[in-house]
Amino acid sequence: MAPISPVAPIAEQGQAVDIRVAGxxxxxxxxxxxxxxxxxxxxxxxxxxxxxxGSGKTTLxxxxxxxxxxxxxxVFFGGLDATTFPVQKRQVGFVFQHYALFKxxxxxxxxxxxxxxxxxxxxxxxxxxxxxxxELLDLVQLSGYENRFPAQLSGxxxxxxxxxxxxxxxxxxxxxxxxxxxxxxxxRKDLRAWLRDIHERTGxxxxxxTHDQDEALELADRVAVLNQGRLEQVGSPDEVQDHxxxxxxxxFLGQAVRFSADIRDGRVLVNGKLVSVAAPRSTIGLASxxxxxxxxxxxxxxxxxxxxxxxxxxxxxxxxxxxxxxxxGTRLEIxxxxxxxxxxxxxxxxxxxxxxxxxxx
Amino acid sequence: MSDLSAALVxxxxxxxxxVTESKLIRRLAISIALVFLLLFLVLxxxxxxxxxxxxxxxxxxxxxxxxxxxxAIQLTLTVAAIAVPANLVFGLxxxxxIAKFEFKGKSLLITLIDLPFSVSPVVSGLIYLLLFGxxxxxxxxxxxxxxKIAFALPGIVLATIFVTFPFVxxxxxxxxxxxxxxxxxxxxxxxxxGWRTFLTVTLPNIKWGxxxxxxxxxxxxxxxxxxxxxxxxxxxxxxxxxxxxxxILYNEYNFVAAFAVASLLASLxxxxxxxxxxxxxxxxxxxxxxxxx
Amino acid sequence: MxxxxxxxxxxxxxxxxxxxxxxxxxxxxxxxVLLPLGALVVKASGIGIAGIAATATEPRVAAALxxxxxxxLLAAGVASLFGLLTAWVLSRYDFPGxxxxxxxxxxxxxxxxxxxxxxxxxxxxxxxxxxxxxxxLGLKVAYTPLGxxxxxxxxxxxxxxxxxxxxxxxxxxxxxxxxxxxxxxRWRTLWSILLPPLLPGVLTGFALAFARAVGEYGSVIxxxxxxxYVSEIAPLLIVIKLSEYDYTxxxxxxxxxxxxxxxxxxxxxxxxAWSRRRFGHV
Numbered sequence: 001m002a003p004i005s006p007v008a009p010i011a012e013q014g015q016a017v018d019i020r021v022a023g024x025x026x027x028x029x030x031x032x033x034x035x036x037x038x039x040x041x042x043x044x045x046x047x048x049x050x051x052x053x054g055s056g057k058t059t060l061x062x063x064x065x066x067x068x069x070x071x072x073x074x075v076f077f078g079g080l081d082a083t084t085f086p087v088q089k090r091q092v093g094f095v096f097q098h099y100a101l102f103k104x105x106x107x108x109x110x111x112x113x114x115x116x117x118x119x120x121x122x123x124x125x126x127x128x129x130x131x132x133x134x135e136l137l138d139l140v141q142l143s144g145y146e147n148r149f150p151a152q153l154s155g156x157x158x159x160x161x162x163x164x165x166x167x168x169x170x171x172x173x174x175x176x177x178x179x180x181x182x183x184x185x186x187x188r189k190d191l192r193a194w195l196r197d198i199h200e201r202t203g204x205x206x207x208x209x210t211h212d213q214d215e216a217l218e219l220a221d222r223v224a225v226l227n228q229g230r231l232e233q234v235g236s237p238d239e240v241q242d243h244x245x246x247x248x249x250x251x252f253l254g255q256a257v258r259f260s261a262d263i264r265d266g267r268v269l270v271n272g273k274l275v276s277v278a279a280p281r282s283t284i285g286l287a288s289x290x291x292x293x294x295x296x297x298x299x300x301x302x303x304x305x306x307x308x309x310x311x312x313x314x315x316x317x318x319x320x321x322x323x324x325x326x327x328x329g330t331r332l333e334i335x336x337x338x339x340x341x342x343x344x345x346x347x348x349x350x351x352x353x354x355x356x357x358x359x360x361x
Numbered sequence: 362m363s364d365l366s367a368a369l370v371x372x373x374x375x376x377x378x379x380v381t382e383s384k385l386i387r388r389l390a391i392s393i394a395l396v397f398l399l400l401f402l403v404l405x406x407x408x409x410x411x412x413x414x415x416x417x418x419x420x421x422x423x424x425x426x427x428x429x430x431x432x433a434i435q436l437t438l439t440v441a442a443i444a445v446p447a448n449l450v451f452g453l454x455x456x457x458x459i460a461k462f463e464f465k466g467k468s469l470l471i472t473l474i475d476l477p478f479s480v481s482p483v484v485s486g487l488i489y490l491l492l493f494g495x496x497x498x499x500x501x502x503x504x505x506x507x508x509k510i511a512f513a514l515p516g517i518v519l520a521t522i523f524v525t526f527p528f529v530x531x532x533x534x535x536x537x538x539x540x541x542x543x544x545x546x547x548x549x550x551x552x553x554x555g556w557r558t559f560l561t562v563t564l565p566n567i568k569w570g571x572x573x574x575x576x577x578x579x580x581x582x583x584x585x586x587x588x589x590x591x592x593x594x595x596x597x598x599x600x601x602x603x604x605x606x607x608x609i610l611y612n613e614y615n616f617v618a619a620f621a622v623a624s625l626l627a628s629l630x631x632x633x634x635x636x637x638x639x640x641x642x643x644x645x646x647x648x649x650x651x652x653x654x
Numbered sequence: 655m656x657x658x659x660x661x662x663x664x665x666x667x668x669x670x671x672x673x674x675x676x677x678x679x680x681x682x683x684x685x686x687v688l689l690p691l692g693a694l695v696v697k698a699s700g701i702g703i704a705g706i707a708a709t710a711t712e713p714r715v716a717a718a719l720x721x722x723x724x725x726x727l728l729a730a731g732v733a734s735l736f737g738l739l740t741a742w743v744l745s746r747y748d749f750p751g752x753x754x755x756x757x758x759x760x761x762x763x764x765x766x767x768x769x770x771x772x773x774x775x776x777x778x779x780x781x782x783x784x785x786x787x788x789x790x791l792g793l794k795v796a797y798t799p800l801g802x803x804x805x806x807x808x809x810x811x812x813x814x815x816x817x818x819x820x821x822x823x824x825x826x827x828x829x830x831x832x833x834x835x836x837x838x839x840r841w842r843t844l845w846s847i848l849l850p851p852l853l854p855g856v857l858t859g860f861a862l863a864f865a866r867a868v869g870e871y872g873s874v875i876x877x878x879x880x881x882x883y884v885s886e887i888a889p890l891l892i893v894i895k896l897s898e899y900d901y902t903x904x905x906x907x908x909x910x911x912x913x914x915x916x917x918x919x920x921x922x923x924x925x926x927a928w929s930r931r932r933f934g935h936v
Contacts, residue, residue, distance in 0.1 A: 067546055067668050087549045087668050094550040100543035104565040114551030117561070169551055382840060387747050394743040395755070397736050401808050402761050404783065405773035412776055451682045458676040461669050472923070473683060476691070479915045481869025482767075483889040484908040487896065488690035491697050496901050498693055522686055545669050555670030577763070584766025587871035591893060604768040604872070611772050611876065620776075623769040630764035637764075638757040 016044035016205045017078030017172050024063055024073030026056075033229045034059055037073070041173075041207055046199050048216035049209045051226035052252070057209045058097075058177055060226070064207065065175050066090040077172050093166030093204070095176040099158045101150040107161050108133050108146035114169035136164040139198065156187040163195075167202065174199075176208035180215065192219050213253050217241065225249050247358050250290045257296070257332040259306070261289040261357065268357060270305045275352045291355040296334040298322065298342060304349030308332075310342055324348065409627045412620035424610075424621035432598045433606035433622075439514070440589075440602060441582040444521040448578055449571075452529025456567075457559075460537030461545070471534065477526040485523045486591025489516055512594030517602065520588040525578045532574030533567055536648070540566055569644040573637065580633040584626050691912075698909040701902055709906040714882055715891060719910065722888040725799060726867035729806030730814075734860040736807075737814020738852070744815070745822040759815050762808055767872025774805050775876040797879030802887060805873045810863030817859035821852050854929030858922055865918040868911060 019041040026034045034056045041047045049057040062068040064075055066087035074083040082090055102110050108130075115129045124132065137143045140160035150158055159179065166174060179195065180188040196219055199206050210216050216223045217237040225232040225240060225248070233245035244250040247258070262269040263286075268279045270289060277289065301307065311331070312323030320336045334350065336342055381387065414421050424430060455474060459467060477485065491497050493510035503510060510516045544566070548558040564571075586604040593600040601609065603626055610619035641648060698706065709715055744756050762770065778785045778795040785796055795801050825848060833843040871889040878885045888907050895903040 065550060067550070069668075087546075088552045088554065090550075091552075092550055094547065096543050096547055098543060100547040102544055102547075102562055102565075113548065113553070113561075117548070117551065117553040117557055165547075165551070381746065382844075390739060391743050391747055391749050394736070394740045398740065398755060398758070400784065401804075401811060402758050404777055405770060405808070406758075406761060406765070408776050408783065409769060409773045451679065454675040454682075455679040458672060458679050462667050462672045462676070464672075464676070470679070470683075472919075473687065475919075476687060479865050479869075479919045480691075481871065481889050481908075481911055481915070483871050483892045484694070484869065484912060487892060487904055487908050488694045490896065491693040491901070491905065492690050494901075496899070498696070519686065519690075523690065526687060542667060542669060549668060558669075559671075580764050584764075584769070586766060586768040587889065590871075591896060604766050607768050607772065616776075619772060623766075623772060626766045626769050630761065630766070630769075633764045634757055634760055637760065638753075 016203050018043045018076075019064060019173055019205055019207065020074075020076040020079075021060070021064065022074045022076070024060065024070045024075070026059060026063065026068070026070050034063070034070070035229045037229075037231050039224055039231060039234065041205055042222075043078075043205055044203050046196070046206045046208075046219065046221045048220035048223045049207060049226060050211070050213060050216040050223050050252075052211060054228075055226040056229040057211075057226045061175050061177055061207060061209050064173075065092045065094045067094070091169065091172045093163075093169065093171030093174040095159075095162045095166050095174075095179055097178040097181055099150075099162040099182075101158055101161060101165070103150055105149075106146065107137070107142065107148050107150070107153070110150070110161055111136055111165045111168050113165065132168060136168055139167070139201070140164045141194075154187075155183050156191060159183065159191060160194075163198070167204075171204065174202075174204045174206040176206070178210060179208050180210075180212075188215070195219065217253070225252065227252070244290075244356060247288060247290060250356055250358075255293055255333060256290045257293075259289045259291065259352070259355075261287045263287050263357070270352060273305050275305065275355070277352075277355050277357060279357045286360045288358045288360060289352070289355045290358065291352060293321070293333045293335045295352060295354040296332075297351045297353050298334060298336060298340075299349040299351045301347040301349050304351035306350040306352075308348060308350060310344050310346045310348060313340075313342060313344055324350065406627060406631075409620055409624050412616060413624040415620075416617050420617050421621045421624075424618035427618070429598045429601065430606060430618075430622060433601045433603050434625075436514070436517070436599075436601065437583050437603045440518050440521050441579055443518050444525055444582045445575060445579050447522055448525055448529050449575055451526075452533055452574060453571075455530045456533035456537050457563075459534050460540075461542050474530050475527050477523050480523075482524055482585065482587025483591055486520050486588040489519050489523070489592050493519075511592055512596065512600060514600070516592040517589050517600060520592045521582050521585055524585050524588050525581045528578035528581065529571070529574035532570050532577070536567055536570040537563075566647075569640055569647040573640050573648055576633050576636055576640075580630060583629060694905060694908060694912065697901070697905045701906060705902070706906050706909065709903055710910060712903075714886070715888075715903070715907060717883045718886045718888045718891040719907070721799065721802070721884075721886060722868055722911075723914070725802050725887075726806055726864050729803050729867050730810050730860050730864035732803075733807045733810035733814045733863045734856055737811055737859055737863075738818055738856055740811075741815045741818040741822055745819055760812050762812050762873075767809075767870065768876075770808060770873040771805065771876035774801070774808065774873065778804060778877060796877050797881075797885070799878075799885050801877035801879065802874050802885060805877050806867040806870060809870050809873055810867050813862040813866060814856070814859040817862065818852055818855040821855040825851065851933050854925060854933065857925055858929075861918050861922045861925065865915045865922075868915060 019039075021037055021039040024034055024037040037060060039060075049060060051057045059068060063070050066082070066085060070083075074081055076082060077090070102113065105113065111133045112129045115124055115132065118124075133146065134143065137146060140163060142157060142160055142164070145153070145157065145161075150161070153161065163176075163179075180191055183191065192215065195208075208220075217240075220237065222234060222236050223240050224234045227248045233240055233249045235243075235245075240249055241253055244253065250256050259270050261275070262272075263279050263284055266279055268275045268277050268287075268289065275289065279287070297304075306326065308324035308326045310322055311325045312321075314321045314323070315338070316335075318338060320338055320340050320342075322334050322336050322340070322342055323331055324334060325331050342348065382390070455470075459470065490511055492499055493503060493516060494500050495504065495511070497511070500511075510519070544562050545558050548562045549555075553561065584604055585602075586608070589602055590605060590608070593602065593605060595601060595605060595609070597609070603622060607619050607623045607626070610616075610622060701709075710719070740759065744752060744759070775796055776782050778788075778801060780786065780789050780794070780796065782796070788795060793800075795804060829847055830843055833847045834840075838847070869889060871887075871893075874887055875890055878887060878890075880886050880890055888911055892904045892907050895901075895907070
């Protein structure tokens with residue numbers, strides 16, 4: 001791709017570019033620091049930056065947008081080093097967590113703002129701007145709302161106006177900060193499907209920040225998991241769920257129980273009993289075995305790898321969740337079919353059927 | 362029997378709410394407050410206008426046909442026309458720096474901006490005399506170069522700027538802090554320049570608070586007495602502002618003229634209060650964060 | 655490349671104009687506020703502690719300071735008391751003209767002090783509307799310390815009302831209902847539930863009214879009579895010293911007043927910090 005000068009107008013319409021973050025480091029006074037982040041977002045991809053609060057995910061997004069500056073490292077758009085570009089020249093579409101709609105402007109004026117503030121030489125004509133606004137209102141299904149003010153819209157509608165406003169400038173990439181964070185559960189669900197749809201239609205390279213693993217796994221092509229300013233893993237939803245790279249990813253993406261395991265000759269032992277889990281050849285000695293609730297099968301007391309007392313039976317959708325308290329007082333949960341005959345107060349054994357091995361430490 | 366006594370207690374005060382006082386107490390409290398306010402606030406205001414028109418409309422108008430009165434009005438307008446915009450620009454700059462950025466010593470800066478409010482008006486005048494008066498720090502140098510600050514327009518303007526210094530800034534700082542930076546950031550990502558962002562995004566959001574601050578600043582600038590009295594030198598027709606002119610008329614026992622000219626300032630105060638109340642009523646939410654005072 | 659400090663400052667925001675606006679703010683503040691106040695400090699330190707003490711203990715100066723501080727304390731106290739009542743009445747009760755009264759509370763802020771001064775003098779003079787009513791009772795207001803008191807209550811009232819009013823508005827109705835359900839009488843609820851959270855506001859209002867009253871000039875001098883040793887206030891004495899070209903005397907009185915008002919300012923800040931910690935609001 002040809003280099004774009006900082007003042008160049010919108011380049012290569014419609015062609016998605018990749019985003020490359022190289023060695024980005026930011027030491028903050030408080031939390032949300034970043035340590036040497038390398039990340040590539042593929043052209044046209046929908047990538048989720050997933051992590052708990054304070055993990056640095058929003059900081060990374062703001063550095064990509066040019067809203068914050070890294071202490072070290074670079075940001076590339078389609079091979080072009082944008083690190084020194086001021087935010088105005090980065091041509092990013094940024095959707096803020098609380099939308100940041102201009103309260104004193106109508107919906108149409110909000111959407112058209114980015115076009116109106118362009119220098120005269122590449123500012124579209126008034127009729128062109130109007131055409132573009134109505135096109136975008138169509139896209140976000142808000143036709144007829146152009147004269148409303150932000151205060152007269154629901155949360156979901158504001159979110160859509162914010163997205164239309166970001167898309168109006170035909171950005172190189174689309175960046176969304178907790179796009180559904182401020183919405184209630186029902187609206188979130190609807191907007192997820194809708195965002196996926198918009199992404200497919202515009203084909204923009206899109207990064208969104210979220211702390212909700214369901215949202216990330218359901219929506220994104222790939223998920224980048226951040227923890228304490230470090231990138232733990234980047235991969236497809238299947239990869240991060242089935243092959244978590246670190247214990248953090250394992251526990252953050254769902255319920256998990258940790259067991260101490262002993263590894264000898266590629267065989268995994270828990271409490272001296274063999275577990276049928278593949279262990280890396282190189283791992284020897286003490287290790288951690290992390291299991292999901294469905295990796296543990298209830299068996300007769302005295303059998304299995306672990307023993308415990310049933311202290312709770314709850315229904316969860318089409319399954320039962322069984323709460324088991326171990327001898328040392330720690331609790332864990334396993335799954336059982338609805339028609340299970342397990343009852344509170346029973347002693348049971350637990351058979352480990354699957355899990356993920358991590359080296360100790 | 363016990364049922365009956367319970368019923369009696371209930372009927373004793375059937376509509377007594379638990380969250381307010383009895384009717385009698387309420388009426389008493391309202392009456393005391395009203396009499397107090399009447400005595401202390403309403404009567405002084407009324408007396409100004411009554412005294413101003415004691416000799417009818419002709420007597421009232423005569424006060425404004427004097428050359429000294431006109432000169433005083435002109436001087437006051439001139440002073441306000443310099444001092445208010447100066448503090449307006451300062452208020453915008455200070456609130457932008459303080460509200461939109463993080464830096465060390467911010468709360469100290471805010472305290473320093475508030476400082477002139479806790480300085481006596483007379484002292485506010487005095488400190489400029491200590492700088493620019495004949496015995497002041499820069500006095501001899503100024504005299505040698507033929508520059509007059511004390512007992513002249515520049516001194517009056519400086520003293521007025523000092524006493525009205527915090528008005529705009531203290532109105533805008535909390536307002537802009539509350540609004541945060543997200544809208545400005547959004548404008549920047551959409552390609553707007555910094556100046557454009559300020560004009561099209563920040564300014565519309567603070568315009569009512571700004572107007573409010575300017576109103577209060579202006580009322581004080583036009584009405585300032587103590588500070589201006591010290592630096593003006595009371596030169597009739599030259600360095601007398603409206604309040605100083607009122608003082609002179611009053612001390613000469615020219616009461617009708619004194620109150621006539623004073624009624625001009627009282628009217629300004631009333632208009633200010635009315636606009637202020639209107640702004641609070643109409644745009645209360647956009648003034649939020651601002652405090653009274 | 656760039657110095658570390660500017661880098662740190664720059665990082666906190668991408669918004670432009672920080673350097674320019676902060677620079678201008680500091681310059682403007684420095685030239686117009688700090689430099690002149692510095693001139694006072696320079697002058698005062700030239701006089702020295704002994705010199706300040708000598709002037710401050712001159713009978714006329716001491717009397718003026720005593721008059722100013724004494725009557726200011728009293729006036730601020732009365733203004734706080736009536737301010738609390740007024741704020742309560744304006745916030746809690748509905749009566750015709752409430753909005754108008756609420757607006758007029760700010761009058762002492764907006765009305766030029768000289769105008770207030772001549773109006774109060776005219777009202778409370780022996781032949782004035784109020785003065786003529788009090789005269790037969792043997793009560794002389796104008797041209798006595800009582801006149802100073804009246805003017806200072808006038809000046810302090812809005813501070814007292816406006817610092818308490820928002821706190822009254824913040825009281826949750828549930829508190830009172832809770833108190834009532836627990837069996838407390840209305841007076842008991844007022845005294846032990848509603849009043850304590852208002853206290854920081856009342857104290858702040860008192861301090862503000864006091865600070866303002868000590869420095870007040872315009873509204874006082876017309877009604878005070880300005881008799882040395884009796885009804886002469888400290889700010890007036892500064893003006894008199896200046897007219898006698900006694901800059902030293904004026905500076906000493908000003909320094910003492912400034913020291914007091916800054917102490918009060920500090921007190922207010924501490925009070926509000928305490929209130930924030932204790933009650934979660936200012």
